[in-house]
Amino acid sequence: MDRSKASLVNRREAVRLFAATAASLALPAIGRAEEDKVFRFGLTPVFLVNDLELLDHLRGYLASRLKVPVELVTRRTYQEITALLVSGQIQSAWICGYPFVAFRSQLDLVATPSWRGRPLYQSYVIVHRDRQVDDWTGLRGDVHAFSDPDSNSGYLVTTALLAENRTTPDRFFSHHFFTYGHRNVVRAVASRLAQSGSVDGYVWEVMRETEPDLVAQTKVLRRSEWLGFPPVAAPRLLAGDPRLAAIRDALTGMKDDPEGQAVLKLLRLDGFVVTEPSLFDTIAAKMDVVRRLG
């Protein structure tokens, strides 16, 4: 039995269990009035969470629109945020398309960012600028940097590519490790800690503007097809909660507000749009490929 597939499945089970337990523990607390007033918004390293200026603007904008204090919740891994979200301890979160698909039954789509006119992005396989390699098959035996085991662009896309070719990261790469951040994948490849990496194409493109020196040390070896941009999701537990409608309005109205524009400008996004969950079917298909073939 394939090890990575087993661990993936086991991890999903664990998250479900954890989420259920957390929900049962957390729910009574939600009733408390002062807790009610704070809107908790989860953030994953899908984008540049290390930018404090961005976090300030985002918190300020959401608070002004929701008329309640907003707490931005960040964790090291996608998994932690997903667990908090599924369990309803945070009211919504910007997560990756992969956990959204994985926990689709327990999550509702709030809004999806629009980048360069579309709610779509790509996954990149990057290598060091000086490396001579023709295509991804030349990466056999590499030390490979993934972003997060629950990331679509930073893990699932490459794993699915390998699965389609009847192999797995463990077999194809000599070693691989997780950096828990797309920016970290770029750093790992730039510093040659890893010989290649799987990274969010949107993050890589934005970093070309914000950290050109770092990104210049890497180059894109392979671009995936266009996939659904990491969306903002809410727990189905809170379906019907008026705050969810408010957050959706806040997000989709961001491009019309000065502070919201500041946030979008920092994120290099056009705005947020409401999309159908079917936008993420391609990601679900990849999950399926990995499950079947990998």
Add this chain to the structure above:
Amino acid sequence: MNVLRAWGSIPVSYRVPVLVALLMVVVSAAISERVLDRLSQTQEAALDGLAETYLDGLSAAIVPAVMRGDVWEIFDALDRTTTAYRSLAPLETVVAGVDGRVLAASDPGRVATYSQLPADYVAQFGLRSVSIDSDTMAGSTRRDLVYQGQKVGAVFASFDVSHLFAERREILVTLLATNGMLAAAFALGGFLLVRRITAPLGVLESHMRSAANGMAQPIPPAGIPSRDREVASLFNGYNALVQAQRDSDRLATQLAEEERLASLGRLASGMAHEINNPLGGLFNAIGTLKAHGSAPGVRETSIALIERGLQGIRDVVAAALATYRPERSTRTFAVADLEDVRLLMTPELRRKRQRLEWSVDLGSGEVARVNGAPIRQALLNLLLNASAATPEGGGIALSAASRGGELRFEVRDEGPGLPPHVARILVASEPGPIVSAGGGLGLWMVRRTVDECGGRIAVADGPNGGTVIAMSIPIAQEERRFDAA
């Protein structure tokens, strides 16, 4: 040995500053060595402390990640600590697992992740203190990562320590510059001091040199430092010496003059006889001329008599003038000089009723290119001496011959012989000062004349008692030597 001799020949005013400078160099070398030694100890202690802090912080941050084998976490921690510990200037930090495989390095391009660390790479890291490699200017140390008593990995860290060497070099340069300037200052001070100390010696030396050239001058009182008693004493001593020499010279000149006058006096009385003797005859001749001048025979005879008598007087006066006014005569020695000597001796010999054996074998005219006056004076002195030593009615002798390129004179007497201290005046290699000549002033002047002519004197006992004094004067090439004298 040659070095020592060469060193000894350097003037003391240069030797002292060189010695002072050398001493300063030795002292500064010792001090610099101590300072640099202490500096490097302090630097290494500081580096050890800094490295310890760095490794403590790093270990605390990475032990959990090392246990999980979390490559990224370790790398991220290395990346952050490298920038946080700028003062330590970490060059390279490598974290390895317990199996010796690299988990992460600060520069993964150099030390690849998951590669096995070579044993010789591991070997260059000391476990406790930072070991410094002066070639690469890097310090290196290692730290085992321990969790609950179990080793879970190791950190290998190396640091740029070029700033330590730069600091040492800077301090060395400062020390060298300072000590060099001090050495130069001390050497200059020593030079000036010694020059100041030896300056009086220079004054003394120049005075002594001019004294050696016959112009002994006392140091004027203004030139004698009043504060420096030692130098003043030295100068006063020199001045006393000059004064004594001047007194001695004056005395010698006086004595020589007195001796000349004394012999002149003796000769003058003899000459008075010489002149007096014909005077009676002359007056007689004049009387005869007065009485019988009309007779041609008488007149002729009387005039011839007067002429001879005046000629004799003229000869005596001329010989005396030639002998006692020698500066008027610069002609060379000739047989005529000997005749003058004989003439001058005649009254003294007659007074003492002594015989003179006269044996001259020199040919005629000029016989040598040697000034005649001093030789004539010397022979006269020897003959007067011989006459004085010989009892009345005795005999003295003079022989003169030209032989083997030199004039040889022998004076023989019948006296009791020369006392040794008088003989020494003639024959000793150094005649000694005139004052010690005592009664032998005449002989001292003989000796001086012979020395000036480059001749020599021998004293011997005569065949029938008495003394023979032989005087040899070179003939050839004498002109130059005499002029030089």
